[in-house]
Amino acid sequence: MKWSITQLRKYQDEPFVFKQTVNFDHLKDSLDLLDLSAITVEGELTVKSNEVIADMHITGVYTMSCARTLVPVEVPLDTTSQEIFDLEGFDSYSEDDEHYHDATDGMINLKDIAEELVIIEKPMRAFAENSDQMMREGNGWEVIDETQAAELKKEQEASESKQVDPRLQKLQQLYDEEQ
Template identity: 30%
Template sequence: MKWSIHQLSKYRQNGMPIDTQVQLDEVMNRNQDIRAISPVHVKGLCTFGASQMTCQFTLSATLTLPCARTWEDVEYPIEIDTVEIFSWIDEEKRGDEDGDIHYIDGDVIDMKPVLEELVLLEVPMQVFKQNTEGQMQGGKNWSYSTDEDVEIARKNDEPKLDPRLAALAKYFDQTDE
């Protein structure tokens, strides 16, 4: 999704509608938790001023992420509504507090890095596959147990005496004669 500023001048009157699919495979390199991403559907409208383009659009896609319990694939749909402003004014006129504006160097507007950032911001810390509660089995040198399992095991286990200290226990049982 690259456009020349001169190419966009023909849309100055009515704006430029956007309805396209974009493949953003680079997000998988930037966030290793993303195992796959469907083509991102971008739909919206861009309007133009003297030295800026304002785009109001909706992104929708499906991310494949690992389940935090079972490490299986989970499909996580995202839908992002956003307004992005691209400006091509001179560097002298730029303000320091204009953090929401994407300044363009040169004559080409590339929307792909902005779309990638928007998708990366939507990745959750953890996702859980449905109906996986308590399905952890364990692995080599580790096991999974719930708080209830630990409490039941504590009640069932009798305090065991260390065999090395068995003779010492007999010593205290003797009465002084």
């Protein structure tokens, strides 16, 4: 995804269309991903008199762990960006604008920009489709609301009051025999 400016000058009248697939497997560990699919970068480069405008469309799939259940979740990556490369190097743009780049080395390199966009677009966390339902009950437990908890507490108190303390059970038997 690297082109020389002289190569791109041939397309002065019409945009240079490109579509390439790039692997950023080295980002898996640093982004805490289970997997990262091959990233497709497509778009066009338009050459003007003193700049090259790159319209890019980046697609791919992140595979992340669900934040609730740790189940693998596939999260699509689909973003667009317009980057402008200054060919004359006059720094006519402000340093705060991340979409302007200097192309004084005579090359337009979109791979680094695509890698940056893959990093930026990664969501903080992902959730599986039924993860909220999975968290409501499990093996021997279930989540209940406050009213259900109050009712359950009343039922337990009522059953405890009917039960005889095992230490006093012998006395209860004597009382039952006398009657």
